[in-house]
Amino acid sequence: xxxxxxxxxxxxxxTRPEGWVLGVxxxxxxxxxxxxxxxxxxxxxxxxxxxxxxxxxxxxxxLNSQWGxxxxxxxxxxxxxxxGAYGAALFTASGSPLAELFEGVPLIxxxxxxxxxxxxxxxxxxxxxxxxxxxxxxRLRADYLAIASLGLAEVVRLIVLNERWLTNxxxxxxxxxxxxxxxxxxxxxxxxMPGLRLEVIPGSPVLLETAFWRASxxxxxxxxxxxxxxxxxxxxHRSPWGxxxxxxxxxxxxxxxxxxxxYSFKMQSFVLGSLVMALAGVFYTHLNLYVGPGxxxxxxxxxxxxxxxxxxxxxxxxxxxxxxxxxxxxxxxxFLNDVALPIDPAPxxxxxxxxxxxxxxxxxxxxxxxxxRELIWPSAVDGGGAPESPxxxxxxxxxxxxxx
Amino acid sequence: MSEGAxxxxxxxxxxxxxxxxFGGLAATDHATFGVERGTITGLIGPNGAGKSTLxxxxxxxxxxxxxxxxxxxxxxxxxxPYEVAEHGLIRTFQTPRKLEGMTVREAMLVGPREQPGESFxxxxxxxxxxxxxxxxxxxxxxxxxxxxxxxHLATQPATDISGGQMKLVELARAMLAEPEVLLLxxxxxxxxxTLAKKLKSQIRRLNEQGTTFLLIEHDMEFVMDLADxxxxxxxxxxLTEGTPEGVRNDDRVIDAYLGGGA
Ligand SMILES: Nc1ncnc2c1ncn2[C@@H]1O[C@H](COP(=O)(O)OP(=O)(O)OP(=O)(O)O)[C@@H](O)[C@H]1O
Ligand SMILES: [Mg+2]
Numbered sequence: 279x280x281x282x283x284x285x286x287x288x289x290x291x292x293t294r295p296e297g298w299v300l301g302v303x304x305x306x307x308x309x310x311x312x313x314x315x316x317x318x319x320x321x322x323x324x325x326x327x328x329x330x331x332x333x334x335x336x337x338x339x340x341l342n343s344q345w346g347x348x349x350x351x352x353x354x355x356x357x358x359x360x361x362g363a364y365g366a367a368l369f370t371a372s373g374s375p376l377a378e379l380f381e382g383v384p385l386i387x388x389x390x391x392x393x394x395x396x397x398x399x400x401x402x403x404x405x406x407x408x409x410x411x412x413x414x415x416x417r418l419r420a421d422y423l424a425i426a427s428l429g430l431a432e433v434v435r436l437i438v439l440n441e442r443w444l445t446n447x448x449x450x451x452x453x454x455x456x457x458x459x460x461x462x463x464x465x466x467x468x469x470x471m472p473g474l475r476l477e478v479i480p481g482s483p484v485l486l487e488t489a490f491w492r493a494s495x496x497x498x499x500x501x502x503x504x505x506x507x508x509x510x511x512x513x514x515h516r517s518p519w520g521x522x523x524x525x526x527x528x529x530x531x532x533x534x535x536x537x538x539x540x541y542s543f544k545m546q547s548f549v550l551g552s553l554v555m556a557l558a559g560v561f562y563t564h565l566n567l568y569v570g571p572g573x574x575x576x577x578x579x580x581x582x583x584x585x586x587x588x589x590x591x592x593x594x595x596x597x598x599x600x601x602x603x604x605x606x607x608x609x610x611x612x613f614l615n616d617v618a619l620p621i622d623p624a625p626x627x628x629x630x631x632x633x634x635x636x637x638x639x640x641x642x643x644x645x646x647x648x649x650x651r652e653l654i655w656p657s658a659v660d661g662g663g664a665p666e667s668p669x670x671x672x673x674x675x676x677x678x679x680x681x682x
Numbered sequence: 683m684s685e686g687a688x689x690x691x692x693x694x695x696x697x698x699x700x701x702x703x704f705g706g707l708a709a710t711d712h713a714t715f716g717v718e719r720g721t722i723t724g725l726i727g728p729n730g731a732g733k734s735t736l737x738x739x740x741x742x743x744x745x746x747x748x749x750x751x752x753x754x755x756x757x758x759x760x761x762x763p764y765e766v767a768e769h770g771l772i773r774t775f776q777t778p779r780k781l782e783g784m785t786v787r788e789a790m791l792v793g794p795r796e797q798p799g800e801s802f803x804x805x806x807x808x809x810x811x812x813x814x815x816x817x818x819x820x821x822x823x824x825x826x827x828x829x830x831x832x833x834h835l836a837t838q839p840a841t842d843i844s845g846g847q848m849k850l851v852e853l854a855r856a857m858l859a860e861p862e863v864l865l866l867x868x869x870x871x872x873x874x875x876t877l878a879k880k881l882k883s884q885i886r887r888l889n890e891q892g893t894t895f896l897l898i899e900h901d902m903e904f905v906m907d908l909a910d911x912x913x914x915x916x917x918x919x920x921l922t923e924g925t926p927e928g929v930r931n932d933d934r935v936i937d938a939y940l941g942g943g944a
């Protein structure tokens with residue numbers, strides 16, 4: 279990659295917003311680093327936040343592959359997230375009602391407690407749910423999916439809240455193991471690691487103990503999930519498949535006239551996005567080790583939408599960026615508790631998000647990191663001998679931020 | 683089948699007794715006609731005669747109330763647009779369609795049908811095949827853009843080009859879908875005379891290479907020069923069909939344009 283061999287050139291090639299994002303990120307990382315060293319930010323809690331950021335990135339990836347790619351309006355992000363979370367939780371938790379339900383049934387009890395099984399079940403349920411909601415709505419105008427998904431989110435939440443025999447109702451599910459429980463090496467890694475004590479600044483030592491190592495495994499897991507998903511989505515986005523979706527987003531009739539089975543493409547995009555959201559839910563279960571009906575509140579859907587619009591609809595790196603910003607705002611406002619403020623941080627958080635959205639819509643309606651202007655399968659552009667930068671196609675014009 | 687379609691030796695498109703009404707308005711009123719393979723057939727008629735509605739019925743965008751549409755001898759009545767396209771019929775729209783966020787050549791690449799890269803799993807199981815076909819399609823797109831003398835627009839944003847250039851791109855893209863019969867809805871509406879001349883010569887050239895055309899156009903000079911035969915539509919039904927000369931001198935046609943057919 280050119281960024282490694284020629285870092286200066288790579289930086290110079292960035293568009294203005296890209297450079298801006300890079301600068302702010304570096305400053306933010308430095309700030310976090312200092313906070314970690316001085317003990318102002320506990321390392322275990324920091325890793326938890328990284329996990330949370332990865333989870334929001336996954337949610338944004340999922341929504342981006344529906345709304346950003348194909349223009350599908352899905353207001354049930356929380357439902358697909360919840361299905362993944364509850365699927366994983368119910369199949370792995372020690373206190374799961376499923377253990378009682380399946381007592382005496384062959385095979386199934388031996389599968390309970392295995393996180394991989396929970397993962398598969400969570401994704402499978404999301405898959406079925408996505409198809410069921412897609413069949414009646416994706417043939418109709420875009421608004422029907424929006425309305426149906428709004429209803430779906432509430433239905434799933436109410437089922438989780440009220441079907442106590444299956445979900446434990448409002449008590450939620452406890453006793454969830456880490457994702458790597460029972461794995462060779464990784465399963466016992468946190469306990470096996472020695473406790474470390476770093477004292478960079480005299481008097482405020484930084485302790486790295488079992489909880490820290492457990493949290494670093496979670497970070498590893500979310501990096502694997504998010505990295506894998508990013509790889510898949512990036513390839514899909516640049517492919518002829520992604521191009522059909524973008525055509526549908528801008529003008530579905532044109533895609534139909536050119537012989538594309540738009541219903542099938544929309545279904546694929548919807549299912550793909552829903553699976554990614556469920557994956558975020560699975561990860562959350564093993565990160566938080568507790569899930570409750572509150573996790574299905576519409577606020578999760580709201581955050582995912584904000585992240586995608588903020589980052590730039592249709593852009594995978596934008597979704598990643600948006601996800602991180604959301605977690606920063608969500609968790610950063612907690613620290614404001616320490617500072618005496620005349621206002622409660624909870625409403626302040628929403629206010630802050632509102633201000634950010636308005637600012638973005640006003641000054642950069644396409645989002646902070648919108649997709650590249652041209653998306654063609656990379657090697658095809660190389661082979662064609664086109665003058666554009668080979669790896670990334672045509673980028674946004676330099677300094678293309680200000681339309682004013 | 684009635685006479686209009688039967689009269690053709692080798693119809694690539696046959697429309698028989700097609701009907702469609704919106705509320706009380708019969709937009710298509712027992713329309714019957716055929717398009718002979720290898721021709722450039724014109725479709726004219728006053729505003730509101732039902733020309734665009736007919737295109738929508740033929741290409742599967744509207745469901746007819748009655749009658750049949752055959753493409754290449756296959757009954758495609760009631761099929762989805764993409765299925766009609768699979769039988770070799772591609773259409774363009776009266777108002778140009780913009781593809782937001784795409785460059786011109788990228789928008790062109792939507793044209794080719796059945797690309798291996800349109801199948802999600804093949805992106806991962808056979809990326810080599812996908813890359814090969816993408817390279818071939820890109821080369822073909824750039825070749826057609828060059829033939830249309832708009833290759834300098836290739837990497838422009840598709841939304842930044844003029845209305846006339848957009849019409850050229852639409853025609854070029856439709857050609858990438860390799861249609862046997864191409865339906866053009868007012869290809870030179872709003873296009874300046876120079877570009878219109880260019881479009882005309884492109885259509886003629888593509889026709890000589892084997893594509894059949896059915897085109898709606900209000901520009902009489904354009905259509906009379908290019909098309910033969912010409913089908914005249916009035917209030918949803920076929921008034922007459924004939925050579926440009928014959929149509930021009932037909933009193934019923936003159937009446938339809940002047941007096942609303944009363
Ligand atoms: N979707 C629709 N719903 C209701 N009425 C319609 C619809 N589409 C067309 N019509 C009506 O059907 C009639 C024929 O319309 P159409 O667009 O086919 O005419 P046209 O011959 O293409 O006209 P023009 O030359 O102005 O494009 C008009 O009276 C129009 O108002
Ligand atoms: Mg019309």
